[in-house]
Amino acid sequence: MKNLVVYYSRSGNTETVAQEISKTVRGQLKKIELIKDIGFAWAAFSSVLGLKGKIKTNDLNVKDYENIFIGFPVWAGRSSTPINTLLDETDFTGKNVFVFITQADDKTPNSVFESIAARVETKGGRVIDNLFIQTNMKNPLTSEQVRESVLNWINKNIAAV
Numbered sequence: 001m002k003n004l005v006v007y008y009s010r011s012g013n014t015e016t017v018a019q020e021i022s023k024t025v026r027g028q029l030k031k032i033e034l035i036k037d038i039g040f041a042w043a044a045f046s047s048v049l050g051l052k053g054k055i056k057t058n059d060l061n062v063k064d065y066e067n068i069f070i071g072f073p074v075w076a077g078r079s080s081t082p083i084n085t086l087l088d089e090t091d092f093t094g095k096n097v098f099v100f101i102t103q104a105d106d107k108t109p110n111s112v113f114e115s116i117a118a119r120v121e122t123k124g125g126r127v128i129d130n131l132f133i134q135t136n137m138k139n140p141l142t143s144e145q146v147r148e149s150v151l152n153w154i155n156k157n158i159a160a161v
């Protein structure tokens with residue numbers, strides 16, 4: 001089974017979750033980066049508009065992988081803009097996709113999960129499951145804090161793939 005963990009993280013929380021997932025599933029880790037750093041206001045506004053962030057060369061080759069884990073933070077109740085670009089530019093035909101999201105709010109971001117699932121399907125893939133991790137804007141997540149949730153999530157899904 002070949003696993004790819006691809007993520008965007010502006011302030012490190014999603015990166016911590018991505019690293020933990022990659023360790024757990026022995027997956028290749030791939031960070032998506034914006035060409036230019038983005039301020040809070042534009043990040044929020046552009047995600048409300050559903051814009052696609054300008055990311056560094058997208059050399060993401062998903063062909064060699066069966067399972068693709070996609071992670072990002074919620075911005076203004078929506079998917080963050082670098083992930084909009086990734087979803088738009090990637091062919092997910094035949095891939096199992098797992099989505100992990102971090103956000104400060106404690107309510108599961110169902111509308112974001114639904115929006116991602118629809119876009120993955122349009123690109124030929126299938127979202128198998130979602131993981132939501134609540135974060136705190138003052139204190140960055142630690143790997144110890146996410147280890148158990150990640151482990152439980154992966155164990156639950158081993159049977160599904």
Ligand SMILES: Cc1cc2nc3c(=O)[nH]c(=O)nc-3n(C[C@H](O)[C@H](O)[C@H](O)COP(=O)(O)O)c2cc1C
Pocket residue numbers: 008009010011012013014015039040041043044072073074075076077078102103104105106135136137
């Ligand atoms: C521009 C911006 C908008 C945000 N909007 C929301 C939001 O609507 N709801 C929420 O719960 N958290 C929101 N957050 C908090 C982030 O989702 C949260 O801190 C996340 O864990 C950051 O992940 P990162 O460290 O990987 O960038 C927002 C953060 C930023 C920077």
